Amino acid sequence: MQVLVLQTSLRGADSASRALVDTYLNTLQAHHRDVTITVRDLASQPIPHLPAALIPVQLGLSEGADESAALAEELIVELERADIVVIGVAFYNFMISSSLKAWSDYVVRVRRTFVYGAEGPIGLLPAGKKVIAFMASGGVYSAGPAAAMDLAIPYLRTIFGFIGITDVEVVRAEAQADPTAGPVALDRALEAARLFA
Numbered sequence: 001m002q003v004l005v006l007q008t009s010l011r012g013a014d015s016a017s018r019a020l021v022d023t024y025l026n027t028l029q030a031h032h033r034d035v036t037i038t039v040r041d042l043a044s045q046p047i048p049h050l051p052a053a054l055i056p057v058q059l060g061l062s063e064g065a066d067e068s069a070a071l072a073e074e075l076i077v078e079l080e081r082a083d084i085v086v087i088g089v090a091f092y093n094f095m096i097s098s099s100l101k102a103w104s105d106y107v108v109r110v111r112r113t114f115v116y117g118a119e120g121p122i123g124l125l126p127a128g129k130k131v132i133a134f135m136a137s138g139g140v141y142s143a144g145p146a147a148a149m150d151l152a153i154p155y156l157r158t159i160f161g162f163i164g165i166t167d168v169e170v171v172r173a174e175a176q177a178d179p180t181a182g183p184v185a186l187d188r189a190l191e192a193a194r195l196f197a
């Protein structure tokens, strides 16, 4: 089993989303022998915003020959190889981090990860892949008055669906800004992370 891990929290050891990912991976490794994990820490080693040189590459007009094309190729191959994509999602300003958005700009490429057919877009990634998003947020967005302000999970479902991954599971540690509710929500999410493995 090939697991691609994308980390986005800037908070290192204090991060709730990183704790969820770590708990999931530790449990997965305890339950399964053949787990290979590739980690992309987009917070500590961010990839650059999409450069102009990659526009013709992403449009399928050129192979590209510079560093950015090589990086894009590497990121796409990592995604193609992965059976499971595990994402630690730090919820920033109602969205995913800009580092994760930059990653998505590199892996969405015409005739490589998607194509437009007669009836609309078709995702080209091999079938059977799964995304698990472990998201930590200061407030509560799974229900209630702020639900419509969660642009992160709808975005992740849209972008992964676009390239062919429609199986997107979400585990939330919400209310992390609330000193009473936060730890309770995190404990519950950690338990869910163990059950997912």
Ligand SMILES: Cc1cc2nc3c(=O)[nH]c(=O)nc-3n(C[C@H](O)[C@H](O)[C@H](O)COP(=O)(O)O)c2cc1C
Pocket (backbone or CB within 6 Å): 009, 010, 011, 014, 015, 016, 017, 018, 089, 090, 091, 092, 093, 094, 095, 136, 137, 138, 139, 140, 176, 177
């Ligand atoms: C720059 C920034 C923006 C944030 N924006 C939001 C937000 O829009 N809504 C929210 O509920 N929490 C917001 N938070 C709080 C984080 O979602 C919260 O700290 C969460 O635990 C971050 O994930 P982590 O624990 O994995 O670092 C923000 C935090 C930072 C640093």
